[in-house]
Amino acid sequence: MTIESPSHPALLIDLYELTMAAGYFEHKIESRASFELFVRSLPPERLFLLAGGLESALNYLENLHFTGREIDFLRRERAFRNTPESFFEYLRAFRFTGDVCAFPEGTVAFAEEPLVQITAPIIEAQIVETYLLSVINFETLAASKAARTVAAAEGRGVLEFGTRRAQGPEAGLRAARAAYLGGCIATSNVLAGFLYGVPLAGTSAHSWTQVFTTERESFEALLDSFPESAMLLIDTYSTLQGAELAANLGRKIAGVRIDSGDLLEQSRQVRKVLDGHGLHETKIVASGDLNEFRIADLVAQGAPIDLFGVGTELATSRDVPALNVVYKLVELMEGGRVTYKTKLSEHKAYAPGRKQVFRFSRDGRYHHDLIARVDETYPEAESLLRPVITGGKRTSARLSLDDLRADAMANLAHLPEEYKALQGGAVYPVQKSEALSRLDDEVRERCSAEVNAGTPEVY
Numbered sequence: 001m002t003i004e005s006p007s008h009p010a011l012l013i014d015l016y017e018l019t020m021a022a023g024y025f026e027h028k029i030e031s032r033a034s035f036e037l038f039v040r041s042l043p044p045e046r047l048f049l050l051a052g053g054l055e056s057a058l059n060y061l062e063n064l065h066f067t068g069r070e071i072d073f074l075r076r077e078r079a080f081r082n083t084p085e086s087f088f089e090y091l092r093a094f095r096f097t098g099d100v101c102a103f104p105e106g107t108v109a110f111a112e113e114p115l116v117q118i119t120a121p122i123i124e125a126q127i128v129e130t131y132l133l134s135v136i137n138f139e140t141l142a143a144s145k146a147a148r149t150v151a152a153a154e155g156r157g158v159l160e161f162g163t164r165r166a167q168g169p170e171a172g173l174r175a176a177r178a179a180y181l182g183g184c185i186a187t188s189n190v191l192a193g194f195l196y197g198v199p200l201a202g203t204s205a206h207s208w209t210q211v212f213t214t215e216r217e218s219f220e221a222l223l224d225s226f227p228e229s230a231m232l233l234i235d236t237y238s239t240l241q242g243a244e245l246a247a248n249l250g251r252k253i254a255g256v257r258i259d260s261g262d263l264l265e266q267s268r269q270v271r272k273v274l275d276g277h278g279l280h281e282t283k284i285v286a287s288g289d290l291n292e293f294r295i296a297d298l299v300a301q302g303a304p305i306d307l308f309g310v311g312t313e314l315a316t317s318r319d320v321p322a323l324n325v326v327y328k329l330v331e332l333m334e335g336g337r338v339t340y341k342t343k344l345s346e347h348k349a350y351a352p353g354r355k356q357v358f359r360f361s362r363d364g365r366y367h368h369d370l371i372a373r374v375d376e377t378y379p380e381a382e383s384l385l386r387p388v389i390t391g392g393k394r395t396s397a398r399l400s401l402d403d404l405r406a407d408a409m410a411n412l413a414h415l416p417e418e419y420k421a422l423q424g425g426a427v428y429p430v431q432k433s434e435a436l437s438r439l440d441d442e443v444r445e446r447c448s449a450e451v452n453a454g455t456p457e458v459y
Contacts, residue, residue, distance in 0.1 A: 033122040034331040036114035040324040051103040053139030066091045100389035106408025137325040139178040145317040146182025152292040157307045160187040162315025175315040203231035231255040243270040247277035255283035271304040357384040372433035
């Protein structure tokens with residue numbers, strides 16, 4: 001079992017997706033539908049997002065099916081009391097057969113840009129909504145937080161330590177994967193190393209030090225067991241005394257960790273102690289409720305910290321714990337006829353029709369994006385929505401997380417610094433094409449006329 005294929009993934013779904021599917025089936029609604037998944041607006045704390053979660057989503061789509069036990073469970077549910085048996089037989093043979101276009105993982109993204117576009121028979125497209133929203137939302141959230149944190153460290157390594165504070169073990173694993181995508185250099189989550197090849201890092205807990213009669217014994221025992229990699233946690237009792245004790249062991253020490261107190265002043269004192277004993281190569285790791293703002297402040301003040309361990313703030317994206325991500329119907333196709341779909345609810349309107357997002361660059365830097373209709377072309381720009389599944393099957397081999405991470409770092413390098421500021425900063429320009437704006441106006445006008453006439457077709 002991998003995180004992309006947990007037990008009973010077909011039932012990781014909101015009930016109404018299945019009741020709608022049953023209704024479509026019973027009423028023989030067999031239209032081919034296009035849905036787009038996007039973030040309505042960026043929270044004020046984010047100037048950009050880093051698209052994440054696609055690999056997990058693709059694995060889910062390729063392997064999605066209902067088992068006999070799951071179907072028997074659904075049969076017993078009150079909501080399906082009047083559902084015909086033929087629907088459950090349909091579920092028994094269910095597979096995703098649709099097409100998917102998406103932003104590659106690690107792509108810088110902004111509000112209203114479709115991160116994933118699904119075109120499939122309406123039942124299939126409806127059933128996958130919940131899972132796609134969940135995985136894209138969370139991994140994008142965590143990858144974006146990681147990218148900000150790594151940027152704040154200005155080249156010093158960031159270690160992901162957040163599983164124990166995540167909203168459950170699965171969230172911790174997803175956060176570890178996404179954090180590496182966003183630029184962290186390692187994680188403490190061993191399963192992330194096993195499944196994805198994320199480099200592992202760790203030190204020891206205060207309990208290790210407390211188990212031994214003396215702090216010195218604890219340090220020596222750890223160095224005996226892990227002579228090449230041991231990181232000594234030196235603040236169980238007194239950070240400065242711990243540093244002096246470690247430095248006087250007369251042994252090579254890979255690193256020391258400070259987990260509390262005034263990290264700026266303590267790191268300066270510890271560096272002085274280590275250097276005074278010739279331990280110039282010994283790294284200083286800082287941890288303890290760190291986030292991008294505290295890290296930026298420490299870096300700006302010249303704290304001699306080599307590595308930052310970030311846990312709760314990263315794994316939970318504490319300042320922005322959720323994105324306004326939605327999955328909306330934009331087209332229905334039946335009998336060769338396309339009907340464009342939108343809704344006019346206040347603050348929830350969106351542009352109809354399948355789209356393509358074009359990214360324009362100047363002098364090697366991203367300049368602006370254009371959200372356009374799917375059939376528009378702009379040869380001078382990069383098309384961001386790319387085919388990843390056709391007829392239910394991947395269009396290319398699965399990429400390693402290291403390859404995706406390299407792409408993410410390249411993406412971030414092309415985004416001008418004014419759009420990566422932790423606070424303030426400029427808003428990256430995202431425009432809509434004239435053709436898309438015209439279609440939007442036409443659909444809205446028709447919708448208003450049909451609503452007034454009492455025969456709405458577009459919603």
